[in-house]
Amino acid sequence: MKLTIKKWVTIGVSLLLAGTAVYFLIKIQPPISFYITFTWILLIASLLWIGSTLISRFLDKKLPWKEYVTARFFIQLGLTIIYSLFCVNTSYFLLKKLFTNDPPVWEQVLLTNIYGLLLILPTFSIYFGIHFLKAWKKSQLETERLQKEGMRSQLQALRNHLDPHFLFNNLNILSILIDKDxxxxxxxxxxxxxxxxxILQNEVSELITLKKELDFIKSYLYLIKIRFQDDINVDLNIEAHLKMKMVPPLSIQMLIENCIKHNAITETSPLAINIFTEDDEYLVVKNNLKPKKTGGNGKSSGLENIRNRYRYFTDKNLIIEQSTTHFIIKIPLLEIEEL
Incomplete structure (x- = not known):
């Protein structure tokens, strides 16, 4: 077994204390009563430690802290006191009988119980405090683990919503193109x-770099141009030093899709989409506003999806601005140290 520095320090301190104790015992040469008292204290401490541990383990099964906090505290306190006083009195009578010829002195018995209580209560308080802190820390870690697992599950559900939506849209476009060309x-x-x-490469990614997202968007825009020809114009203007910032996968694609979904697109009035950055903190998608006569005022599931995914990584929210001529959406650009 490999000994760590901490174990070596513990062994060293223990040997130092033991050596010091032996040295003083040889120097002082205490009477036999000292050794009897020391043995009695050591025995009591050992019995109390073992008993308290067994009581705690038993109650962990019968009365877990999470469900019975108040009852557990008082029952464990009562059982510990009863057990401790039993150990104190039993050991006192045994030591009296085995090592002395004197009968038990009831004044000593009374004082022993009083001193025992004075020792037991603070000892139990310390033990309870340490146990409570350990249990609280374990509970916090478990809560964090469950929150992260819940977060991952919800993020996976959101990502799973993207793929079928994107797939069906493009299959519909493909079915139309097959008849035409x-x-x-x-x-x-x-x-x-x-x-x-x-998309499949980034399936398990919760965030990707803006550079990867833009590489995907350039390929995606090729599909858009095949479908709409010159009826859609997309201008990308992203500063190079921001391309290592992070965004949720497919977020820009969903914003472009949102523009297409809610606006009328014609040859005489093309849809213009500008994608750029603002203040090094936001990516902006801006389009000229030409709402459809029907279905253009409904709630966008795409925007809600992006908003929900951002909630897991930042307090910053989407910014939506609308005028009589333009619709603007700003999404936060994230950095690793922010997460």
């Missing part, structure tokens, strides 16, 4: 497979 539909299918491969 088989060569173009084949090209679209190849690009769609490439885009979906990127």
């Amino acid at each position: 088989q060569a173009l539909s084949k090209q679209y299918l190849e690009r769609f497979a490439e885009v979906y491969r990127i």
Whole structure:
């Protein structure tokens, strides 16, 4: 067994204390009563430690702290006092009988019980305090673990919502293109497979760099251009030093999809989407506002999805601004040290 520095220090201190005790005992040469008293104290301490541990383990099964805090405290206190006084009195009578010829003195018995209580109560308080702190720390760690597991489950559910939504939209587009232009539909299918491969690569990622998200967006925009031709214009203007900041996967794609979903797109009035950064803290998606006559005022599940995912990583929220001519959404750019 390899000894750590902490164990070596413990062994060293123990040997030092033992050597000091032996030295003083040789020097002082105490009477036999000293050794009897010392043995009695050592016996009592050992019995109290063993008994308290057994009582605590027994009550852990019958009265867990989480469910019976008050009852557990008083029952354990009562049992510990009864057991401790039993040990004190039993050991007193045994030592009297085995090592002396004197009968028990009831005044000594009374004082022994009083001193025992005075020793037991603070000892129990210290023991309870240490036990409570350990239990509280364990409970906190367990709570944090469950929260993280819950967070991961919810994030996974949100990510699972993205893939089918994206898949069905593009399959619908593909089915339309097959009837119009088989060569173009084949090209679209190849690009769609490439885009979906990127989605699968980031399936387990809770956050990705802005650079990776933009690489995906460039491939995704190719699909958009095939479908809408010049009816949609997307301008990307992202500063290079911000590309290592983090965003939830597919967040920009969902914002672009949100623009397409809620706006009328025609050849005479194309949809213009500008994607840029603001104050090095937000990524902005801005589009000219041309709401559809029907279905344009409904609640966006895409925006709600992005908002929910951000809640797990930052207190910053999405910023939504709308004027008579433009609709703007700003999402926070995250850094590793913020998480």
